[in-house]
Amino acid sequence: MRAVTFQDIGRLAVSEVPVPQLREPDDALVRVTTTAICGSDLHVLHGRIPGMCAGGVIGHEFIGIVEKVGSQVRNFVEGERALASFTVPCGRCWYCGRRLYNLCPDNRVFGYGSFLGDLDGAQAEYVRVPTADLCLHHVDDAMVDEQALFAGDILATGFDCAAQGRIAPGDTVVVQGCGPVGLCALQAALTFSPDQVFAIDTVAARLELAHTLGATPVDAAAVHAPTFVQERTEGRGADVVLECVGAPPAFDAALDLVRRGGRISVMGVYSELEHAIPLGLVFTKGIEIKFCGTANVLGCWDTVLELVASGRIDPAAIISHRLDLSDALQGYELFESRVATKVLLKP
Numbered sequence: 574m575r576a577v578t579f580q581d582i583g584r585l586a587v588s589e590v591p592v593p594q595l596r597e598p599d600d601a602l603v604r605v606t607t608t609a610i611c612g613s614d615l616h617v618l619h620g621r622i623p624g625m626c627a628g629g630v631i632g633h634e635f636i637g638i639v640e641k642v643g644s645q646v647r648n649f650v651e652g653e654r655a656l657a658s659f660t661v662p663c664g665r666c667w668y669c670g671r672r673l674y675n676l677c678p679d680n681r682v683f684g685y686g687s688f689l690g691d692l693d694g695a696q697a698e699y700v701r702v703p704t705a706d707l708c709l710h711h712v713d714d715a716m717v718d719e720q721a722l723f724a725g726d727i728l729a730t731g732f733d734c735a736a737q738g739r740i741a742p743g744d745t746v747v748v749q750g751c752g753p754v755g756l757c758a759l760q761a762a763l764t765f766s767p768d769q770v771f772a773i774d775t776v777a778a779r780l781e782l783a784h785t786l787g788a789t790p791v792d793a794a795a796v797h798a799p800t801f802v803q804e805r806t807e808g809r810g811a812d813v814v815l816e817c818v819g820a821p822p823a824f825d826a827a828l829d830l831v832r833r834g835g836r837i838s839v840m841g842v843y844s845e846l847e848h849a850i851p852l853g854l855v856f857t858k859g860i861e862i863k864f865c866g867t868a869n870v871l872g873c874w875d876t877v878l879e880l881v882a883s884g885r886i887d888p889a890a891i892i893s894h895r896l897d898l899s900d901a902l903q904g905y906e907l908f909e910s911r912v913a914t915k916v917l918l919k920p
Contacts, residue, residue, distance in 0.1 A: 575920065576630045576697035577901045579686075582620040587901055590630065593693055593701035598645035601705035603655055607718040608695045609634040610901070610908050610916040611659075611726060612752055613842060617685060618905070621844055624686030632696030632918075633659035633683040634726045636718050639709075640699070648706040655709040657702055658870045659683060659726040661690065664707045675869040696901060698920040710874055716882060719917070723757065723888040724877045730840060730868035731757025732877050734815050737863050738838035740765035744812040747771045747802060747830050748788065751779035753891055753915045754840060755817035759788050760886045761877075762815060771811070773798050773826075776911055786890060799829035806832070816841050821848045828854060836861045840868070891915045 578588040595602060611634055616622045618631070625631070636656045639649050649655060662669050662677035669677050681703070684694020693701065702708055712721045723729075731754050740746055744767040748759045751774035762770055763786075772783035773791045780790035791798050803810050810832035816823055819841025827837045828851065837860060855862070880886045893914040896904045900918075907913035 574698035575898055577632060577694075577898070579617065579625045579629045579631050580627055583618065585618060585631065585902060585905060587899055588628070590628070590697070592699050595641055595643050595701065597703060598643040599704055599706065600643045601639050601646055601649055601655070601702045601709060602641040603635070603637040603657065603700050603702055603709070604640045605635050605637040605695060605698055605700055605920050607636050607722055608632055608697075608898075608918045608920070609722060610696070610904050610918065612754065614684070615909060616842065616844075622685055622689070624688035626686065629684070629686060630693040630695075630697050631684040632694035633685070634722060635683075635695035635700060636712065636722045636725070637700070642705065646705050648711075649709060654712040654714070656712050656721050656725050656874075657683070657695070657700070658708045658710070658874070660867060660870060661692065661703050661708050662871065664704050672872045673869065674871040675867045680867070696898065696918055698898070707871065710878070713882065716878075719889040719892060720881050721878065722917075724874045724881065725870060727753050728757045728761075728881075728886070728888050729870040729874050729877050730754050731759070731817070732761040732873055732880075733868040734758045734817065734838050734840035734865055735761035735765060736873065737865050738762075738813040738815055738836055740767055740813050742766040743768045745769050745771070745802075745806050747773060747811040747814045748783070749773050749814060749816045749823050749827060749830070750818035750841065751776070751783045752817065755815070756782060756786065756891045756914070757888065758815045758817050758840065759783055759786055760888075763787050764880055764885050769805075771802055779911075779914065782891065782914065798826060802830055809833070811835060813838065819843050821845060824848070828858075828860065831858070831860055833858045834860075836863065839864045892917055895919065
């Protein structure tokens, strides 16, 4: 089968690899109908997430058709459509028993290499899915792939960020970073009925899309974003900041953007081992900071899919390119250069 494989840091290839086989009785084999390139795939490509071996299949966002199931799979049969979670928790531990699936100590991720479970990824024609009854979700026939796909990763991630920010009706919300996760967080934030949402970025196309989705765009390259927000909130700042960048300067900016007693919900991926935080400022302002960690996809994808089905969230709005799997390398170039907002791959 065709698959996008990691060759070395900074280098991928579209290769022919064997079709995966069932290994455990709770496995399912899924024929991929749609997959996507995610920002964290770039972390794997550039070695920011270590442990990927040469020849490993990359990618973790996918939806498809169940081709085979193991003897212990009860919720799925061959021929059913299924959406996959990008994480694979064990389903048995203390955390999983409390539906805190993202905190499972044995969590695995598709296409992330040996440090995160050594599971082959999803930018391929077929994927083996462990713990299938837990990690696959049925898809309503009325919903096309492009509507459902992101509930298995970035849309659930954006929703989790907004939910953990505890947005209340009438709040002022700032979304930092209008990449795919930020745009999903923006749409999720709007479902909590805030008074206004500001979207901060420096890429004109992203800001234009954020405006189309219902936010006030703020070009951080043209204005001082904290001052811009303060001037529109009687000097206070935002009630809630959704930090979707994952870079220390963005975190520092969030401290200035949020009002006294406000909340920062951090979903951006940080790999830095340490960062100096102005504790006096945090203490004086009484800021509540919540690092979300890996999103609890399995804990919220029912809600997310309901929001999509009702039309309150339109995940397809962020898709800019649709390519054949064979053209995946072009897709990576478009995505990394920020020409593309979100790239889908069709095997």
